[in-house]
Amino acid sequence: MIDVVGIGDDGWAGLDEARRGLVAGAATLIGGRRHLDLVADHAPHADLVAWPSPLRPGLEALLEAKGDAVVLASGDPLRSGIGTTLVELLGPESVRVHPAIGSDALARARQGWSAEEAVVVTTVGRDLRAVLPHLAPRARLVVLCSTGEDPARLGRLLTEHGWGATMLTARWHLGGAEEGARSERAHAFTGTTPDLVVVCVEARTHDPVTAAAAGPVPGRAEDFIDHDGQLTKRDVRAGALARLRPTPGAHLWDLGAGNGSVALEWCLAVDRATATCVERDATRASRITANAQALGLAGRVDVVVDDTTTTDLSALPAADAVFVGGGLDPDLLARAWSSLRPGARLVAHAVTLEGESALLDLHARTGGELTRTSIERAVPLGRFLSWTPARTVVQLAATRTDTEDQP
Numbered sequence: 001m002i003d004v005v006g007i008g009d010d011g012w013a014g015l016d017e018a019r020r021g022l023v024a025g026a027a028t029l030i031g032g033r034r035h036l037d038l039v040a041d042h043a044p045h046a047d048l049v050a051w052p053s054p055l056r057p058g059l060e061a062l063l064e065a066k067g068d069a070v071v072l073a074s075g076d077p078l079r080s081g082i083g084t085t086l087v088e089l090l091g092p093e094s095v096r097v098h099p100a101i102g103s104d105a106l107a108r109a110r111q112g113w114s115a116e117e118a119v120v121v122t123t124v125g126r127d128l129r130a131v132l133p134h135l136a137p138r139a140r141l142v143v144l145c146s147t148g149e150d151p152a153r154l155g156r157l158l159t160e161h162g163w164g165a166t167m168l169t170a171r172w173h174l175g176g177a178e179e180g181a182r183s184e185r186a187h188a189f190t191g192t193t194p195d196l197v198v199v200c201v202e203a204r205t206h207d208p209v210t211a212a213a214a215g216p217v218p219g220r221a222e223d224f225i226d227h228d229g230q231l232t233k234r235d236v237r238a239g240a241l242a243r244l245r246p247t248p249g250a251h252l253w254d255l256g257a258g259n260g261s262v263a264l265e266w267c268l269a270v271d272r273a274t275a276t277c278v279e280r281d282a283t284r285a286s287r288i289t290a291n292a293q294a295l296g297l298a299g300r301v302d303v304v305v306d307d308t309t310t311t312d313l314s315a316l317p318a319a320d321a322v323f324v325g326g327g328l329d330p331d332l333l334a335r336a337w338s339s340l341r342p343g344a345r346l347v348a349h350a351v352t353l354e355g356e357s358a359l360l361d362l363h364a365r366t367g368g369e370l371t372r373t374s375i376e377r378a379v380p381l382g383r384f385l386s387w388t389p390a391r392t393v394v395q396l397a398a399t400r401t402d403t404e405d406q407p
Contacts, residue, residue: 002069002086002094002095003071004082004086004098005019005022005071005098006075006099006100007038007072007073007100008101008174009174009175011176014100019098022070023042024043026046026069028049028069029069029071029072030050030072032050032072035074036050049062059085059089063090074103075100075103075105076104076105077097078099083099103144103196103198104198106171107142110171110200118142119134121141122143123144123146123150125146127296131143133267133295133297135163135203137205138203138204139201139202140201140203141200143200144198147197148194148195150197151168151193152189152190154186154199154201155184156186163186163204164185164186164187166185166201167185167186167201167202168183168200169183169199171197171200172196174196174198217238218241218269219235219238219241224261227261228259228287230258230284231259231261233375236393240262240349241265243345245345246270247273248273249272249274251273251320251321252275252319253276253313253319255311256324257277257278257279257288257303258279258325258326260292262323263276263277264288264297267300267301268297274300275300275302276301277304278311278316279303279304282305286303289301309331318341320344321344321345322345323348324336324347324349325348328355328358328359329358333358333359337366340400342402343401344400345400346366348362348395349393350396351394356394367398368397369395369397370394371394373393374392376389376390
């Protein structure tokens with residue numbers, strides 16, 4: 001059994017009697033050097049062991065060598081902390097977590113923000129662009145940072161994306177003797193702060209275009225990503241995602257992904273949603289990865305460079321939903337459908353007669369909803385406006401309700 005004790009910047013003084021007893025009675029204390037120094041005088045008989053570097057490769061061997069141990073962690077060990085890693089590695093039955101007040105809770109307390117109105121975003125060891133999907137007028141974020149350079153970097157990032165009017169309040173060493181704070185608009189935030197810093201973000205923009213484009217609802221204009229024209233257009237894309245139904249933590253296969261617009265909007269729609277894109281064109285595949293990073297979705301979109309007609313779907317992470325927008329053929333549709341578990345959804349689009357035939361054949365076996373969508377846009381015709389139709393799209397949307405493999 002591993003006991004994980006949360007400790008704040010106030011060190012031993014901030015520990016209650018239960019956590020003090022665990023630390024003082026430990027034969028082995030494992031933690032960062034700063035945490036070990038905070039309690040060393042109160043655990044004179046403990047073996048003080050610092051985390052290995054790099055952490056993950058040496059972690060299992062360290063725990064096996066030390067047996068039962070007490071681990072020290074910052075604040076709430078399950079808020080982007082070592083507690084989460086230990087539970088993943090050992091299982092929840094082998095880890096007991098004893099949290100302290102986390103820096104995000106302390107930051108909200110200083111701001112007077114309720115938990116319901118603020119979103120916590122961790123960028124510790126991650127790309128600061130993870131903040132971008134959460135931006136919207138009046139949004140309140142608590143951003144956990146890696147170093148004292150991050151608040152100014154965050155200010156520059158927000159300014160580049162049209163959010164320079166955002167108020168940033170950097171707060172460091174929360175709960176400790178060296179606690180401090182500084183507030184500036186994003187466009188004016190310069191210099192560095194002490195480490196152990198979080199940034200409270202009150203999102204503001206004076207750009208109506210930026211404000212209008214914010215929010216998680218799918219159907220963004222085509223220029224929300226870099227593309228070569230090969231993407232599902234916004235109105236049709238919104239209809240597809242309405243039937244794919246992204247949910248937190250759900251995984252999508254985007255087969256024949258093109259430039260990845262459906263997969264990217266799937267991930268932007270809800271927190272923790274992930275996607276695997278299969279795209280045969282290497283240039284487009286690279287563009288999907290670059291688009292994901294630019295949107296703050298690094299690590300949530302995986303790209304497989306392969307032809308959908310030969311892709312081994314069994315090698316992909318299990319899907320909660322599948323979108324087939326390119327490379328449509330009967331064999332791919334059959335394999336995608338048979339790969340789904342009960343409750344998973346498939347949405348496929350066709351723009352050719354051959355594609356329509358494939359959808360009709362699958363519909364005969366799966367049921368679901370067939371929809372034909374025709375979009376017309378008003379474009380200039382001399383001094384006037386005229387309707388110009390886009391290519392008609394036939395959509396099949398079906399949900400797997402049984403466990404029987406399809407032929």
